[in-house]
Amino acid sequence: MSELFVVGLSWQTAPVAVREKLAFREDELAPALRELIGGLPVAEALLISTCNRVEVYGVAKPGIDPSGDIRAFLARSRSIMLAEVADVLYAHRGPAAIRHVFRVASSLDSLVVGEAQILGQLKAAYTIAGAAGTAGPVLSRALERAFGVAKRVRTETAISRGAANVSSVAVALARRVFGSLDGKSVLVVGAGKMSALAAKHLWSNGAKDIRVTNRSPERADALAREIDGTSVPWADLELALAAADVVISSTGAREPVLRYAAFKRVKKARRGRPMIVLDIAVPRDAEPKIADLDDVYLYDIDDLDKVVKDNLAERQKSADHALRIVEHEAGQFEHWLRTQGVVPTIRALRNRFAEIADGEVTKALDQLSRKDHTRDQQRELVQRVVQLVINKLLHTPTTVLRGSEADTGALRAEVLAELFALELRAEEPGEVAPEQPEEQTASEKAQA
Amino acid sequence: MTDARLLSVAPSPAFWVAAVGYAAATALLFAVLAGGTRLRTLTLALLTVAFVAHGTDIGWRGTQHVHPAESVREALGFLAFIITGGYLLASTRYRLTLGGVVVMPVALVLLVLARLTPAGAEPENLSTLGRIHISLATIGVAVFAVASVLSAVYLVEDRALKRKKFDTLALEQGGAPLEPLDRLSHRLVWVGFPIFTVAMILGAVWTARLGQSVGRIEYALATVTWIAFATLLVARQIYGWRGRRAAKLTLEGFACALAVLVIYLIRRIL
Numbered sequence: 001m002s003e004l005f006v007v008g009l010s011w012q013t014a015p016v017a018v019r020e021k022l023a024f025r026e027d028e029l030a031p032a033l034r035e036l037i038g039g040l041p042v043a044e045a046l047l048i049s050t051c052n053r054v055e056v057y058g059v060a061k062p063g064i065d066p067s068g069d070i071r072a073f074l075a076r077s078r079s080i081m082l083a084e085v086a087d088v089l090y091a092h093r094g095p096a097a098i099r100h101v102f103r104v105a106s107s108l109d110s111l112v113v114g115e116a117q118i119l120g121q122l123k124a125a126y127t128i129a130g131a132a133g134t135a136g137p138v139l140s141r142a143l144e145r146a147f148g149v150a151k152r153v154r155t156e157t158a159i160s161r162g163a164a165n166v167s168s169v170a171v172a173l174a175r176r177v178f179g180s181l182d183g184k185s186v187l188v189v190g191a192g193k194m195s196a197l198a199a200k201h202l203w204s205n206g207a208k209d210i211r212v213t214n215r216s217p218e219r220a221d222a223l224a225r226e227i228d229g230t231s232v233p234w235a236d237l238e239l240a241l242a243a244a245d246v247v248i249s250s251t252g253a254r255e256p257v258l259r260y261a262a263f264k265r266v267k268k269a270r271r272g273r274p275m276i277v278l279d280i281a282v283p284r285d286a287e288p289k290i291a292d293l294d295d296v297y298l299y300d301i302d303d304l305d306k307v308v309k310d311n312l313a314e315r316q317k318s319a320d321h322a323l324r325i326v327e328h329e330a331g332q333f334e335h336w337l338r339t340q341g342v343v344p345t346i347r348a349l350r351n352r353f354a355e356i357a358d359g360e361v362t363k364a365l366d367q368l369s370r371k372d373h374t375r376d377q378q379r380e381l382v383q384r385v386v387q388l389v390i391n392k393l394l395h396t397p398t399t400v401l402r403g404s405e406a407d408t409g410a411l412r413a414e415v416l417a418e419l420f421a422l423e424l425r426a427e428e429p430g431e432v433a434p435e436q437p438e439e440q441t442a443s444e445k446a447q448a
Numbered sequence: 449m450t451d452a453r454l455l456s457v458a459p460s461p462a463f464w465v466a467a468v469g470y471a472a473a474t475a476l477l478f479a480v481l482a483g484g485t486r487l488r489t490l491t492l493a494l495l496t497v498a499f500v501a502h503g504t505d506i507g508w509r510g511t512q513h514v515h516p517a518e519s520v521r522e523a524l525g526f527l528a529f530i531i532t533g534g535y536l537l538a539s540t541r542y543r544l545t546l547g548g549v550v551v552m553p554v555a556l557v558l559l560v561l562a563r564l565t566p567a568g569a570e571p572e573n574l575s576t577l578g579r580i581h582i583s584l585a586t587i588g589v590a591v592f593a594v595a596s597v598l599s600a601v602y603l604v605e606d607r608a609l610k611r612k613k614f615d616t617l618a619l620e621q622g623g624a625p626l627e628p629l630d631r632l633s634h635r636l637v638w639v640g641f642p643i644f645t646v647a648m649i650l651g652a653v654w655t656a657r658l659g660q661s662v663g664r665i666e667y668a669l670a671t672v673t674w675i676a677f678a679t680l681l682v683a684r685q686i687y688g689w690r691g692r693r694a695a696k697l698t699l700e701g702f703a704c705a706l707a708v709l710v711i712y713l714i715r716r717i718l
Contacts, residue, residue, distance in 0.1 A: 173609075175625060176605075176625055176626070177609070177625060177627060178610065178625060178626075178627045178628075179625035179627060181627040268688075270688075271687075271688025271690075272684075272688040272689060272690035272693070272694075273688075273690075274626060274627055274691060274692050291610070294692050294693065295690075295691045295692065297609050297610065299612065303612050306612075328622060364581045
């Protein structure tokens with residue numbers, strides 16, 4: 001039977017210093033997969049490498065546990081000693097591996113539960129494996145099912161609801177005030193990394209007019225280039241405030257740079273347009289009194305963090321429901337996987353039966369076409385054909401059963417009874433065993 | 449000549465459908481507000497059915513020669529109809545559950561007042577001018593009513609954002625954003641104001657023809673309503689008044705208009 005496995009590490013088992021040692025670039029994935037399939041006892045393989053996990057998913061060749069080889073491969077391919085990562089690498093096989101990939105795709109194994117990126121990353125890894133020719137039928141079915149499970153989890157639970165980071169909260173707040181962000185102007189005060197991230201997020205949600213101002217014009221220019229915005233001289237801060245819809249501030253100043261007096265002065269020029277001020281600096285950049293102004297909505301880092309924490313708590317509450325979905329789907333997938341081992345046998349059995357039946361029916365039709373038969377003769381012919389088919393079908397099993405050793409024979413008899421739902425009755429005195437059916441008796445051959 | 453009987457008896461079956469529909473939709477809106485977001489579609493569907501039934505009732509009364517502006521009492525039913533229609537229209541674009549729990553009980557009460565209260569004396573001297581005046585005033589006030597609901601939602605949302613008391617799911621789901629609410633409310637006032645102005649002028653002419661005194665309280669309140677909305681439009685144009693200040697003034701103006709209607713109704717019943 002095909003057995004799914006996973007070998008790898010994630011944020012739960014390894015710190016970033018270890019994860020980065022084992023990380024693969026995107027262009028390294030396909031060659032690594034080909035090497036895996038070519039050199040190891042692995043029938044199918046997929047490799048995913050993100051900032052939070054490096055994992056090999058695959059299907060082992062029958063009767064082999066390839067986890068040791070995979071571990072060694074990972075260390076060798078990254079030119080590190082296996083001992084450096086041995087403690088943080090995990091391996092799952094069979095049902096545990098199925099559950100793992102379903103959990104990963106559903107973002108239940110992510111650092112931020114419910115985040116959407118992992119599903120995209122897994123799909124990208126699957127595409128690469130498909131292009132490299134290393135994703136076979138079992139792995140493909142497992143991955144496609146995992147994507148389906150992830151969709152179900154997102155639809156049926158609240159696991160992905162609510163902004164889970166400061167940038168997303170900024171976008172959600174802006175949407176709450178403006179509806180659409182199309183055509184809105186964002187002013188980034190200071191050249192901090194957090195504000196740059198938030199500005200990028202706003203840009204990708206439609207706010208294309210981004211202006212950056214900083215005491216150091218060089219840093220303002222650099223950040224403006226990075227986020228596709230324009231830089232504004234620090235001296236023009238008030239002018240920029242008059243035009244802005246969203247202000248994100250994260251300077252390193254010890255004193256507030258966004259003054260109440262300045263907001264009062266630009267109020268007339270703004271003509272009552274609402275404005276969101278996101279102060280993510282510590283110490284704070286905006287004077288708290290600014291919040292008293294009509295149509296100005298001021299939030300500091302604690303406010304934003306609180307929203308993030310509340311949302312994450314909500315997501316965690318949904319995780320139990322999501323895990324039940326994963327468990328149910330994994331059970332169904334295991335069932336499908338189990339049936340795959342017997343499918344070739346079922347197919348061969350059907351073909352064999354059809355072949356025997358076809359042969360006898362052809363012979364009977366041939367006989368009927370040669371001369372006219374009475375109704376009784378026709379009935380007799382049909383009965384004989386059925387008997388012949390039964391005899392031929394049962395010939396080999398009966399021969400094997402009769403020739404079996406005692407233990408094996410009993411076991412085979414038990415299996416047969418179960419497969420054909422036979423009701424075995426106790427042998428009555430004087431009853432004799434039926435003759436062994438023959439493929440075709442001499443008289444039948446003569447008749448034919 | 450109006451058949452006075454029709455003013456006091458026999459609401460059509462469609463009226464009962466509308467009344468029950470409005471009542472059920474009101475209860476469902478409260479349930480949606482309490483977290484049953486899945487009921488939202490059902491609520492709007494039910495409200496649509498009730499709205500159509502309400503329109504059918506008005507149409508049926510029309511076939512019996514009872515004009516929607518026959519009297520203040522009839523106009524109240526018509527007002528409820530327009531308010532509900534406006535709310536339904538706005539709901540196709542924004543999540544206005546909060547507005548619904550204000551609008552629907554008001555619409556239900558207006559409808560019940562219009563159909564189930566005593567008709568009082570038969571209206572006298574109701575000329576074409578009078579009918580046009582009542583019709584336009586009703587439409588104008590109904591448009592102001594929808595604008596006021598949006599303003600009320602604006603104030604509640606604004607307060608929540610100012611106090612940082614946003615519940616997390618509402619923040620994610622968007623609700624009704626402030627700026628579009630403000631814009632839509634302003635546009636409605638722009639639509640309602642000229643209609644209300646014409647109604648005021650016609651009302652003054654009608655009153656003069658009837659030789660009634662212009663010193664009645666409802667005339668003064670109607671003038672205050674007109675001044676409030678005129679101020680709102682001018683101040684927005686010149687000084688950029690919008691947001692919280694504009695929302696408050698819209699509500700104040702509508703409160704005056706509502707007071708006018710209540711006074712008319714009381715006079716009619718008494």
